Amino acid sequence: MTGIRSNEPDAIGRLRVMMLIRAFETALAMRRDHGFQLLSTGQEAVAAGLCAALRDDDQMLTGGRSIGLALARGIDPRRLMAELLGKVDGPNRGKGGRGHLADPGAGFFGAHAVVGGNISIAAGVALAKKLDRDGGIVAVVFGDGACGAGSLHETLNIAAIWKLPLLFVCDNNQLSVSTPRAEVLAPKKLSDLGAAFGLSAQTVDGTDVETVAQAAMALLEGVRRGDGPAFLECISHRFAAHSTTARELRDAAELARIRGTCPIVREATRLRAAGVIDADLHDALEQDALADVSAAFAFADASPYPDAGEVLADVG
Amino acid sequence: MFYREAFARALREEMTRSPRLIVIGQDVGAFGGSYREFDGLYRQFGPERVRDTPVAEGATIGIGIGAAAAGYRTLVSITYMDFMMLGLDALVNYGAKLRYKTAGALTSPVVVKTTAGALGQGVAHSQCLESWLMSVPGLTVVAPSTPADAYGFLKAALRADGPVVYIDHKRLFPIPGDVPLEESLLPFGQALVRRAGTDVTIATHSYMVRVALDAADQLEGIGISCEVIDLRCLAPLDMATVADSVARTGALLTLEEGQTTCGVGAEVTARVYERIGAHRWARVGALRAPVSSNPVLEAACLPNAENVSEAVSRLLRK
Numbered sequence: 001m002t003g004i005r006s007n008e009p010d011a012i013g014r015l016r017v018m019m020l021i022r023a024f025e026t027a028l029a030m031r032r033d034h035g036f037q038l039l040s041t042g043q044e045a046v047a048a049g050l051c052a053a054l055r056d057d058d059q060m061l062t063g064g065r066s067i068g069l070a071l072a073r074g075i076d077p078r079r080l081m082a083e084l085l086g087k088v089d090g091p092n093r094g095k096g097g098r099g100h101l102a103d104p105g106a107g108f109f110g111a112h113a114v115v116g117g118n119i120s121i122a123a124g125v126a127l128a129k130k131l132d133r134d135g136g137i138v139a140v141v142f143g144d145g146a147c148g149a150g151s152l153h154e155t156l157n158i159a160a161i162w163k164l165p166l167l168f169v170c171d172n173n174q175l176s177v178s179t180p181r182a183e184v185l186a187p188k189k190l191s192d193l194g195a196a197f198g199l200s201a202q203t204v205d206g207t208d209v210e211t212v213a214q215a216a217m218a219l220l221e222g223v224r225r226g227d228g229p230a231f232l233e234c235i236s237h238r239f240a241a242h243s244t245t246a247r248e249l250r251d252a253a254e255l256a257r258i259r260g261t262c263p264i265v266r267e268a269t270r271l272r273a274a275g276v277i278d279a280d281l282h283d284a285l286e287q288d289a290l291a292d293v294s295a296a297f298a299f300a301d302a303s304p305y306p307d308a309g310e311v312l313a314d315v316g
Numbered sequence: 317m318f319y320r321e322a323f324a325r326a327l328r329e330e331m332t333r334s335p336r337l338i339v340i341g342q343d344v345g346a347f348g349g350s351y352r353e354f355d356g357l358y359r360q361f362g363p364e365r366v367r368d369t370p371v372a373e374g375a376t377i378g379i380g381i382g383a384a385a386a387g388y389r390t391l392v393s394i395t396y397m398d399f400m401m402l403g404l405d406a407l408v409n410y411g412a413k414l415r416y417k418t419a420g421a422l423t424s425p426v427v428v429k430t431t432a433g434a435l436g437q438g439v440a441h442s443q444c445l446e447s448w449l450m451s452v453p454g455l456t457v458v459a460p461s462t463p464a465d466a467y468g469f470l471k472a473a474l475r476a477d478g479p480v481v482y483i484d485h486k487r488l489f490p491i492p493g494d495v496p497l498e499e500s501l502l503p504f505g506q507a508l509v510r511r512a513g514t515d516v517t518i519a520t521h522s523y524m525v526r527v528a529l530d531a532a533d534q535l536e537g538i539g540i541s542c543e544v545i546d547l548r549c550l551a552p553l554d555m556a557t558v559a560d561s562v563a564r565t566g567a568l569l570t571l572e573e574g575q576t577t578c579g580v581g582a583e584v585t586a587r588v589y590e591r592i593g594a595h596r597w598a599r600v601g602a603l604r605a606p607v608s609s610n611p612v613l614e615a616a617c618l619p620n621a622e623n624v625s626e627a628v629s630r631l632l633r634k
Contacts, residue, residue, distance in 0.1 A: 059386075093419040102418045109386070110418065114409050120375040121410055124382020124390075131338070131364065131388065151405070154375035161370070314420045316412070316454040316478050 011271060012285070014052055014209050018044035018264045019289040021068040024077060027293045028067070028084065029244050037084065037098055038113075040068035042207075042239035045263035046171045047072035049212025049234075050139060053220050056107060057136035059129070061122040064099035064113030065171075069141055073108045075101070077292050078299035087303035094306055095314070109138075115176075116142060116149030119168075123155045126166040126229075137165040137223050139216075145176035147190050156229070160197040163228035167220060168194055170231070171206065173238040178249050194231025206234030207263040210270075237261050320353040320489040322463035326470035327354070327391065329499060331361050334389060337474060340367040340380055341393025341429075350395050351431065351489040377403030377428060381411040381479070384426040389474060397432040397483065398440045411479040412454035426480070427473045432459075433485040433523055433573055434618055438609035444522070444574030444602075449481050450551045450583060456504055457551040459483040461525040463493035465548055468502030475501065485523040485573075507554035509561065513543035516628055517561040519584050520571035521547040528571050530621035535628055542628065550580060558584060559591040567596040569628055573618060576601035598631045600624055 021044045028034050040047065043065075051072035054060065062069045070080055075091070083090025083101050090096070091103040099113030109125055112118040122140035129136045146152050147170060159166050170190050174181045187193055194201035200222055204215045212234055219230035237258045241248040250258070271277045277285075317325070331337050339357065345368040348355040358366040369376045373394055380392035394400050400407075411424045434442035449457050456476060460466045466484070473480040510525060511532050518528045525546045532542035543561050547553065562568045568588055570581025581599040588595065603617045 091419075092417060092421065095419050096417040100417045102422060104418075104422060110422070112410060114405060117378075117405055117409055120378025120406055121382035121385070123375065124379040124384070125386040126382075127379060128383045128386035128388050131383075151374055151378065154370075154372035155378070157370060158372060158375055158379065162367075314415045314418075316415065316456065 010052060011210065012277060014048040014213065015264070015267050015271060015277070016285050016288065017048040017051070017072050018209065018267065019286055020077065020292055021047060021071050022264055023289040023293045024071060024296065025067055027297070028081070029240070033085065034244065035098065037067070037244045038065040038242070039240050039244065040065050040238070042258065042262065043171055043173055043236040044068055045209035045212055045267070046169070046206045046234045046236055049209045050141070050169055050216050052213040053216035054107065054139060055136070057134060059104065059107055059109040059125055059136065059138045060141065061109045061118045061125065061138065062111045062141040063115060063118060063143060063146065064111060065143065066099065066101060066111035070101055070108055070111070073106065075103050075106055075108055077296040081296035081300040082303045085300045086305055087300050088306050089299065089303035093310070116146035116151040118142070119146065119151050120155045123159050123164055123166055126159065126164040127162065129165055130162070135224070137167060137220060139167045139169055141169045141171055143176070144170060144172040144174060144181040144185060144190060147185050147193060152193065156194060156197045156199070159229040160199060163226065165223050165226070166229040167216070167223055168199070168229060168231040170233040171236055172233055173236045175238055175242070177242045177246065189233060191231050191233040199229050199231045200227070201231040203233040203235065206236035207261045207266060209263055209267050317463050317492065317495045318489070319463045319466050319491050319493070320351050322467040322495045323353045323470055323484070324355050324357065325495070326467045327474070328357060328360065330471055330474040331357065331365065336387065337389040337391070338365045338367065338383065339391045339393065340369055340376055342369055342371060342395055344368060344393050349393065351486070353484070353489060354393070373399045373402035374406065378406035378410070380426045380428070381406050381424045384424045385414060385422050389425045391427045391429055391474065394428060394430040396441050397430045397445050398443050400428070400430055400445065407479060408452050412452050415478060416454060423477045424479055425477055427482050428479065429482045429484070431484040431486055433487060434607045434614055435486040436609050436611065436614065439606040442607035442614070444572065446483055446550055447574060447579045447583065450580065454478060455551055456480040456549070457483070458504065458549045459522040460548060461488065461522050461546050463491065464495050465502060467495045468500055469548070471499070472501040472504060483522065487523045504549045505552040505554050507548055507557040508546045509543060509557065510546045511542065511544040513541035513565065515541045515565055516567040516569055516632060517543045517545060517558065517565045518569045518571055518624070518628070519545045519547060519558050519581070521550060521580065522573065524571050524573050524619065527619060527621055527624060531624035531628065534621055534625045540628060540632060547580070547584070553584065553587065555587045555591060559588050562588050562595050563592050567631055569598050569600060569624070569631055571619060571624055572601045574601055575604065577604070596631055596634050598627050600627045
C-alpha cells in the first residue's frame with residue numbers, strides 16, 4: 001500500500017473497534033427483545049476506517065444501518081445499547097431508537113432511516129459548518145440503495161456548486177434489501193456519480209480497513225482545504241439479511257463465499273503477520289470487546305423504559 | 317404597504333436582527349422572488365445569506381432543515397405549494413420529527429415559505445394543500461390573509477423553534493393594507509374575527525377571507541348577518557374562537573380554496589362538534605377537479621362570493 005500510512009497503534013484501535021461492532025451486533029441480534037435491527041456485520045471496516053479519518057469537530061450522518069458507524073465514531077456502547085432497546089439512558093431517551101440515534105455533541109449528528117433521507121440534511125449541516133468557518137467537515141454515509149434516490153443527485157449538485165465541506169460515503173454492500181445493485185443502478189462505479197459533478201471520487205475495497213482509512217484521509221484533505229465535496233465508495237459485503245426480521249435469500253454457498261471476506265479476520269491476519277499483534281493480544285482485544293458488550297447490556301437492562309406520559313413530550 | 321412588501325420588511329428586519337438567518341430557494345437572489353417578495357434582500361445581505369438554488373426542492377428543503385438543525389435559521393422558499401411535494405420527505409419525515417426523536421437535543425428552526433392558490437397557472441401551479449400538513453405532529457402551519465398578518469406571522473415564524481410552513485396566496489401579494497409601524501410579532505394559534513355577525517359563522521383562511529367578506533357584504537343586503545373568522549394559523553388551530561362564535565350564531569360554514577375532502581373545513585367542523593355538539597354546518601371548497609388554467613374552468617372550480625352567499629342561504633334555510 002502507498003499513500004498516507006496510519007501508525008500501528010491506530011491500526012490496533014481500528015481492529016478493536018471492528019471487534020466491538022461485531023460483538024455488539026452479534027449479541028444484540030440474539031436478544032429476543034431487540035425488535036428490529038439493521039446490522040452491519042461484514043461492513044465493519046467501512047465504519048472503522050472512515051471514523052479514523054474524522055476529527056472531534058466533524059459531524060457524521062448516516063442512514064438507518066448505523067450501529068457500527070455510531071460505535072466507530074465513539075458513542076458509548078452502553079448508551080447506544082440503551083437507545084436501541086428503547087431505554088431512557090440512551091442519548092435520545094430511547095425515543096429515536098433503532099435507525100434514528102443522534103448524539104451531536106459526540107460528532108454523530110444522527111442516523112435517519114429513510115434511504116437517502118439524510119443526504120440533503122447532511123449538506124445543510126455542511127453549509128452551517130462552511131458559514132461558521134469552524135474547520136469541521138461532515139461525512140454522510142449511505143448505501144448503494146440511496147444511489148438511485150433523487151436526494152443524492154440533487155444534493156451532489158448543490159454541494160458541488162456551493163463547495164460544501166462534505167464527504168459522501170457510499171457503503172456499497174451491493175444489496176438493497178433483496179435487490180442486487182447491478183440490477184438497478186446503471187453507473188459502472190457508484191463513485192462515478194460523484195465524478196459526474198466534478199467531485200474527487202474514489203472506489204475502494206471496503207473490506208480493508210487500512211485502505212478505507214487512507215482513502216478517506218486523502219479525500220478529506222481536499223475537503224478540509226475548501227476544495228468542495230468528495231465521494232468515497234467502499235465495496236463491502238453484508239453477512240446478514242437486510243434486517244433481523246428480513247428473509248435471507250442468498251444460498252449457503254454464496255453466504256460462505258461472502259463471509260470469507262471478513263474484514264476483521266483480514267486485518268487481524270495482517271497485523272499478526274506484521275508482528276504488530278500476537279495471539280495473546282488478539283484474544284485480549286476480543287475479550288475486551290465482549291466485556292464492553294456485557295457492560296452495555298447490564299447498563300441498558302438497568303435503565304427503564306420512558307414513562308408512557310412522555311409520548312407527548314418534545315413533539316413541537 | 318403591499319403584502320409582498322410586508323413580507324420583505326419582516327424578513328429584512330429578522331435578517332438584520334439575526335446574522336444566522338439565511339434564505340435559500342429558487343430565484344430569491346438578485347431577481348427578488350417570483351412575486352418580488354424578496355426585493356432588496358440580496359443586495360443588502362449578499363450571496364452568502366441569500367442563496368439561489370437549482371430546481372431541487374427536495375434537497376433544498378433538506379439543506380434548509382439541516383442547516384437549521386446545526387445552529388442556523390433558514391427560510392426556504394418553495395415557489396409554488398404544488399412543489400412542496402418534492403420536499404415533503406425532509407420536512408415531514410425529518411424536520412417535523414427531529415425534536416421528538418432526539419428528545420429535544422436537536423430542533424430545526426426552519427420556515428418553509430410557499431405560495432398557494434389559483435391565478436391562471438394551471439393544474440400543477442394552483443393547489444392549496446395546507447390540510448395535508450395540518451395532520452403532521454411537529455409542524456406549525458400559518459396562512460396569513462393581510463399585509464399585517466404576513467408581517468407579524470413571518471416574524472414569529474422566523475423566531476420559532478420548530479418547522480413552520482408559511483403559506484402565501486398569489487392573489488394576496490399585490491394587496492395593500494396597514495402594517496404596524498413598530499416591530500411586532502403575532503402569536504400562533506389565534507384566530508381573528510374579521511367581521512362580527514349574528515346569524516352564521518364563516519371560518520376560513522388566506523385569500524378566501526376576502527371572498528368571505530365579499531359574501532358577507534352581499535348577504536347583509538338580504539338581512540343575513542355573517543361573522544367571518546380568519547383562522548390565520550391552521551396548526552395549531554384556535555378552536556375556542558370558532559366554537560364560541562358558532563355557539564352564538566348557531567351555524568358554521570367553512571370555506572377554503574382547496575378540496576373539502578379531509579380539508580381544513582372538515583377538521584374545523586369536527587372539532588366544533590367535539591366542543592359544543594351539533595349545529596347546522598356546511599363546507600365550501602373547490603370542486604373535486606384539478607384547477608385548470610382555462611379561465612372559465614378555473615373560475616368554475618373555485619368558490620366565489622356568489623356561491624358562498626348561496627351556500628349560506630341554503631344553510632340557514634335548513
